[in-house]
Amino acid sequence: MTSGDVDRTGEGGVMSTEHVQAWLDERGAGLRVIEPKAGTATVDAAAAALGVVPGQIAKTLAVRAGERVLLLVTRGDARLDNARFRAAFGAKPRMLAREEAEELTGQPVGGVSPFGHPEGVEICCDESLRAFDVVYPAGGSPSSAVRTTPDQLAELTGAAWVDVMKPVD
Secondary structure (H helix, E strand, O other), rough: OOOOOOOOOOOOOOOHHHHHHHHHOOOOOOOEEEEOOOOOHHHHHHHHHHOOOOHHHHEEEEEEOOOOEEEEEEEOOOOOOHHHHHHHOOOOEEEOHHHHHHHOOOOOOOOOOOOOOOOHHHHHHHEEHOOOOOEEOOOOOOOOOEEEEEHHHHHOOOOOEEOOOEOOO
């Protein structure tokens, strides 16, 4: 376990990169959690640490749409488009507070992975990810990532594809 990671043994614990790796291994994904020497807590830091463009960082947003709570995985250099989100989900998007996001995922903000969540956590992938052959979502901590394809990410997580993001100006 890396410094700052706590094994998730009950509600409210922080899910470690080891948990994400075990989840990937259980599914025979053939993916590895990468822990570069530099932090990956922000899109720009992750892109620099991994030697890729910011768009290839697959950021995971914890969002509320009315009573519905979901994880939205999108390219790192895009922003939520409120009108598109409302059309897709029937409600205005509201980001979960840090504590709510950590309680939902068991992972720290800045390291929320789309992988390793219990059944019932809804995950959606934004079409913007498909601009890249390879993307890098977090691996369960602010200093980790997983190299994967957008389609493999969606398949492993059971994510629905949505189109709710816009490029950053």
